[in-house]
Amino acid sequence: MAEIVRAPVVGARPRPARTRLANVVVRLSGDSGDGIQVAGGQLALATALSGADLETFPDFPAEIRAPAGTTFGVSSFQIHIADHRVHTVGDRPDVLVALNPAALKVNLPDLRPGALVILDPGSFKKRELERAGFPADPREDGTLRPFRVVEIPIEELTRKATAGTGVSAREAGRAKNFWALGLILWMHDRDTRSVEAWLERRFAHEPALLAANKAALAAGHVFGEVSELSIPAFTVGRAPLEPGTYRTVNGLEALAFGLLAAGRDAGLELVYCSYPITPASGLLHQLAGLRGLGVTTFQAEDEIAAICAAIGASYAGALGVTGTSGPGMALKTEALGLAVAVELPLVVIDVQRAGPSTGMPTKTEQSDLFQAVFGRNGDTPLVVLAAATPSDGFAMAREAVRLAVRHMTPVILLADGFLANAAEPWRLPELAAEPAFPVRFPTSREGFRPWRRDAHGVRPWVVPGTPGLAHRISGLERDFETGAISYDPANHARMTAARRAKILAVAEDVPPAALEQGDPDDRLVLVGWGSTYGPIADAVAAARAKGRDVAHLHLRHLWPLPRGLGDLLSGFRRILVPEMNTGQLATLLRAELLVPAEPLSKVTGRPFTVEELSQAIEARLEEAP
């Protein structure tokens, strides 16, 4: 039964007390020019300050300046607020604020039945409805029947609230994002102080805009309190987070900070070489803005130049890093082979997106695993890692650098479009003053050979400029002993084996396989990698809370596979591998470990929901004896 409430309503019911919620999912949505992301960021901060756990995801249009009012111009921001640890942005919104009909249209399919929908009736004019693709007014034709709808003339109230602040009518209307934010903060039992503080910094030199936005924010907040509408109010308690100092961080920020920390760890200058590509460009922007911290950034003429410059930088004794997405990975393939052949450290960050070819640049997928592990000519092994959560990008970027310099190998670190943009609270790391794994370049002429391997099969990293150690490296096969060009058959077999053994030995330098949740004698295990961590962790936790026999194993080291993985997986009756591709990790596990891994695919450009995984868990447990 639809409950549509229109303002103003005379003789409203008495206000109910605030509902205490374990978690709530809120989505703000509007036109790309409506300032949705700014409001969302402030909502996340206010939520974090309340002590609740949260995860956020911005969903902005692929078009740079989409026409106003169209569905492809809709920008959204979702936040999951919880009094317990959560690892996803929530399957379905409980609250949707839609600032125009297009925003309603785009988000309707995602809403939970019974969800609260806040609309601005002022935007529901014939022209706007047509632009959004509504054949009739959805408020009148039963479309909104499954939801609880509250109509508030947000833009009109914003104009009233900002009257007298000296802004133009257009500027006044643009403050409606802060009006809506004020209302949500009231619903969420938060005050507006952190937002006011931010506004004061943001508009320090624009007093009229500052006054207007503050007035809008305050008006929205007060509206909740004094309105005669029945606007639900809730409160979410503190989550049991580890003590410490926190900030929110998204995946690209965490990767950038991780690379910078790794440069310190290794005692090396970082040279980040990249070519613009969605969704990886943000990493270049982040690092370019932090060049004062020991990083050189270089925007190359193409993807190939980017990786080749990174290889050149590593050759010269810096830490060469390149970042890209799937199509760029394809272009970098030949150079990756060169880096394997010349055995230089290199870190390649692949922020995956939906393929093949250009695919869906702004939509997430995990379909570059085969490309990362196998996608090169020749037997060309290297190390492949994957970050599991946005903040995990920090640790995994450091891990990628550590393995690259210790083992003189390219390392591919996989992230994805979801991970890149999703944000979560991040407990700030302790940054040691001393490098954690300092690189020492050999300088001794005594017995020097450019390809003399140590006990781990690793060759010396001798930097040009080192007196007396001039030597040549090449993508041509080289003699195992001298490093000179060699086409000798037995030597090629020996070198191929040496390259393979060197990479397999990396498994000895990383933690053995271990379960995130559950026990080795559970019946079912979900094996994940990358950003499926969130939904798998939450689905398995929920199932275990119901007493289900299910475990979660998450791979951060994908190649070589960690020690003990085969033994661990063999103990489960069923192995389910949820991944945002058609079964790449499942295939890898079956091929390498001869275990009956079963793929669970999702290739819609969106992450798994907890509900989808919960259903899959129940179905597998019902089938398994």
Place this chain on the structure above:
Amino acid sequence: MSADATVLDPAEPAPGGEARRLEPKDYASDQEVRWCPGCGDYAILKAVEKALSELGADPDRTVFVSGIGCAARFPHYLATYGFHGIHGRAPAIATGIKLAKPELDVWVVGGDGDMLAIGTNHLVHALRRDLDLVILIVNNAIYGLTKGQASPTTPTGTRTPSTPSGLLERPLSACSLALAAGARFVARSVDVHQKQLPEILVRARRHPGTAMVEILQNCVIYADGAWSHITDKAHAAETQLLLRHGEPLLFADGRKGLAPARHRAGLEVVEVGPEGWQAAGVLVHDERDRSLATLLAALEPPMPVALGVLYADPAPASYEQLVREQIAAERARAPGLDLATVIRRAPTWTVPG
């Protein structure tokens, strides 16, 4: 003894007390040179060794970077640091080297396939960027290593295994391309010009920025005589215009010169009479004149082909210097800034213990 661990130390004082100047032969590695007998690359290698000696180059601070092709074997034959990479990408690898270690002397060597086909993009952008590099384009107008296919500089109509009915495309001019890309040092020479070529290489190395040198090279196997219409001694005086900064554009033993064309934009050949070259309107070569360089680069038979330094006009600073300056400015703007501070730039909150 490892072939790749050649020990040379010019810093080691000679008996006289001064650092010993290395002879050209000291720059040769102990690798057996495996070009075809009679290949023009031997002469170019010799010229490079001469130039390195003349420059007093420190082999330990010198890096040769190459792509793929016959000429790309260069690094193996020199006793410096060397990186023999992948086809066409040497300028990109060299860019990374200079970004990381600007103090290294970096030379890029590639052929016409390497630099003007698969790697053109990198060549263009290296020139536009103007890092302190030398780029040698060894142009033999053919793909040698892959056995004789047409290259971007092969003359139209040439029959090769890949163009059995004759090549349809027109050849590319490396020097014209370089000037269009914004290069600030453009020169052309010939493999066998053992006096001029080392001089040009020395000048290229001393130019603070990217210096491109096109070297017309003879492939004896697949394109023998490809440049003989320009290089044959019998008619060289008529077909070659040897450039010298500040000197008139004269050829044919001074009997002819180049003057501004009278009825179109361009240059034309004028006869120098007894009144002298000035009277004939012959232009004086000015290496800093980009417009003149553009006209000179485009000269092709029946006009004489310009050899020497066509253009040299260094920028105030190289790309890698400017990169370092920007980083230094960033550091100066926020002295003592560290990662912990940057991470805390976002709003933070504390969860009590």
